[in-house]
Amino acid sequence: MQELSTSYFLDENQLETLIKRIVENYNIESFLKNKNLIQLANTDIKIRFPFSFNIDNNVLKESAxxxxxxxxxxxxxxxxxxxxxxxxxxxxxxxxxxxxxxxxxxxxxxxxxxxxxxxxxxxxxxxxxxxxxxxxxxxxxxxxxxxxxxxxxxxxxxxxxxxxxxxxxxxxxxxxxxxxxxxEANFDNLLQIHKYLISVEIFYESTYNKEVTDLLMNIDDE
CATH class of the missing domain: 3.30.420.60 (eRF1 domain 2)
Known part of the structure; x- marks a missing residue:
């Protein structure tokens, strides 16, 4: 089954809401520090958090x-x-x-x-x-x-x-x-890569569409 990937730009409050939902509904199977990426236990869902933040004990901290x-x-x-x-x-x-x-x-x-x-x-x-x-x-x-x-x-x-x-x-x-x-290794492409790195990226199989939708649903409202 083909892996899907979607990117989202979330502010700090939305990221905190996302972490809260993850903690309430899942265990974290693994964390790759260099990628800032977590794997949710018993799923094929992986979430890369923005490089602009670190996740320390499920708390966001600003990062360089x-x-x-x-x-x-x-x-x-x-x-x-x-x-x-x-x-x-x-x-x-x-x-x-x-x-x-x-x-x-x-x-x-x-x-x-x-x-x-x-x-x-x-x-x-x-x-x-x-x-x-x-x-x-x-x-x-x-x-x-x-x-x-x-x-x-x-x-x-x-x-x-x-x-x-x-x-x-x-x-x-x-x-x-x-x-x-x-x-090309120019400034315009650097800006595009920076934009990509400060986004949230979610990788998942299509069978987990509902779970991903639930994680992000009405995330502005909390």
Missing amino acids: FIIILVHAGEASLAVSESDQIIEHKSFKAYMVRQKQGKSQIKHLKTKGKSKAGSRVRLASTDHFFNEINDKLNEWLEYYNIDRIALSCNKTLFPFLFNRENAAIEKEDERIYKIPKHIP
């Missing part, structure tokens, strides 16, 4: 998180507290071979190092990831970050994670891999 979007040659980063982006930064680099439209990193895997243009692109790549790393270190030192939402091609992982004084490690338990295709 970072968004990292990285493609070859462009990146957009943001730090969000509650449900507001309070800082953001975009970067660009000369990493793409113009004729082939392929990043220098991918080219090196098949062709090896080449001439001056390649060396320029590699130097630009290193500077690009140094800038990203420096900004992340700055934010992680200043803010109390609960989650890190990441979209980055695996071919770029060594440049992001395997650095001197790396801001984050590949195994960081706060990392949440954004389950969406992001065509």
